[in-house]
Amino acid sequence: MSKVALPIRPPTGTEVWSDEFDDASIDPAWSRIDSCTASHGDWKEGYGWVGFSHSSGTSGVSNTGHWLVTPLPAGATHPFTVEYYVRMMQSNQANYSMQLTAYSDSNTVASGTQHMMMGHSSIGQGADIVGNRHWTGWNAQTSYANMGQYVYQPAGYYLRQRWASANSFRIEVSTDGITWLGSGAFALTLTPTHFAIGCTNYNNAVRFQTTYRYVRMYDTYPPVRSSDTL
Amino acid sequence: MPDGYVRGMPRVTPRVGGGGVTPPDRIWTPPGGEIIQDEFDDASIDPAWTRVDKSSSTYVTWTEAGGVMSQFHTSSASAGGAMHALMRPLPGGTTFPVTVEIYSHGTILRNANYLMMGACFSDGLSLSGTNQLVTMPYCNSSSELSMYMDLRSGNGYGVDVQEVAGGLYGHMMIGLYQQLQWTATNTFVYRWSSDGVNWLSAGSATAQACTPTHVGIWGSNWAGAYATQLGFEYFRVYASDDPAGDVDTL
Numbered sequence: 001m002s003k004v005a006l007p008i009r010p011p012t013g014t015e016v017w018s019d020e021f022d023d024a025s026i027d028p029a030w031s032r033i034d035s036c037t038a039s040h041g042d043w044k045e046g047y048g049w050v051g052f053s054h055s056s057g058t059s060g061v062s063n064t065g066h067w068l069v070t071p072l073p074a075g076a077t078h079p080f081t082v083e084y085y086v087r088m089m090q091s092n093q094a095n096y097s098m099q100l101t102a103y104s105d106s107n108t109v110a111s112g113t114q115h116m117m118m119g120h121s122s123i124g125q126g127a128d129i130v131g132n133r134h135w136t137g138w139n140a141q142t143s144y145a146n147m148g149q150y151v152y153q154p155a156g157y158y159l160r161q162r163w164a165s166a167n168s169f170r171i172e173v174s175t176d177g178i179t180w181l182g183s184g185a186f187a188l189t190l191t192p193t194h195f196a197i198g199c200t201n202y203n204n205a206v207r208f209q210t211t212y213r214y215v216r217m218y219d220t221y222p223p224v225r226s227s228d229t230l
Numbered sequence: 231m232p233d234g235y236v237r238g239m240p241r242v243t244p245r246v247g248g249g250g251v252t253p254p255d256r257i258w259t260p261p262g263g264e265i266i267q268d269e270f271d272d273a274s275i276d277p278a279w280t281r282v283d284k285s286s287s288t289y290v291t292w293t294e295a296g297g298v299m300s301q302f303h304t305s306s307a308s309a310g311g312a313m314h315a316l317m318r319p320l321p322g323g324t325t326f327p328v329t330v331e332i333y334s335h336g337t338i339l340r341n342a343n344y345l346m347m348g349a350c351f352s353d354g355l356s357l358s359g360t361n362q363l364v365t366m367p368y369c370n371s372s373s374e375l376s377m378y379m380d381l382r383s384g385n386g387y388g389v390d391v392q393e394v395a396g397g398l399y400g401h402m403m404i405g406l407y408q409q410l411q412w413t414a415t416n417t418f419v420y421r422w423s424s425d426g427v428n429w430l431s432a433g434s435a436t437a438q439a440c441t442p443t444h445v446g447i448w449g450s451n452w453a454g455a456y457a458t459q460l461g462f463e464y465f466r467v468y469a470s471d472d473p474a475g476d477v478d479t480l
Contacts, residue, residue: 154404
């Protein structure tokens, strides 16, 4: 066929772990956890994507969500980077449907500390990459530092979540996977053992889809493709 | 394919042009089992298609090239609800469940109502005495080309009755997977997806009596005096209400 391929950036070949979501089902390396009602939706993988279709159901509590969690490779330590590509559509033009990703020292709800990356919808479907959050137990927010970068959710965007150094984390966002805009350092006492991709409607009656194209892990800063801003 | 590969052992397939992995998106990867299929990768429009125009056919040009079926609509205003469709027959004896699946995108020359495009069931080709069910994602001037997602019905290729307001917002220019399903007698379902894997549904419509004999694609500017451009990446029909391997009733 003569159709043009989606311009998703390829792996660099230096990944220490990756999932391109090109299987017929979700790899058993991922386990599902939910800190709100599990019946809000399901995760499905196929055609290069893994995503979640979320009902309009609400949890009654804002800082909750649905995740797929996988262990970091054995011996993983800083500097460590997870890169992914994500796209969303939602049922109205209001706050808040969200994509969430996290470093965590636990894969169990109600335990552990999370460095949560949060990108949520706002009027007109711009995604506010609000960035660094300190969560505990996958269901409570302790502190945050807004990043203030806006992208367009239906178009998709690249994210890098970095365990930059001991107890220090960063987030970077890009529309092309080449040049990136980054947050400042976010201090959080956390030695991650797991990484998670997820979503939530943040207790708002918003139906939406969150879908991830790939997750790639690097045991250093990923190779600079052209110019990085940090 | 197993995941978690070890560095130095890349498992991805080189892609021709652009580098990287072979894109397995549903656009390029029909799941199989199609009873009608047109990937729009020919140099001309397949003769199985028949044009049906509720407003003047001079307003619209259909072109198949580059793997896309493209519709150009001049700035002349088609009547409200007036379809410009390409239709083709279902195999004789076909009955529910049937799913029509398309991938569509489009743009408009200004930020105005109403650019729309979708899939269609019909019980004939005539501009009178026939019944249609269509998917109708359409842009609104106040929403930056975001889409309202309606399942509409009508008669004689004028589809001005709203069956279900789906209420999902995507974006015209980025593209959208759509499914129109005939699930039971006079019962139709509209589903859409941003990845072809995870689907959201507008629910079912039962007000319109229609026993489909034809399926197709359509577009319109619905009384807006604006030029529009639409593209359909493929057209696939399944004798199933679950061609994606899952059913969402959210």
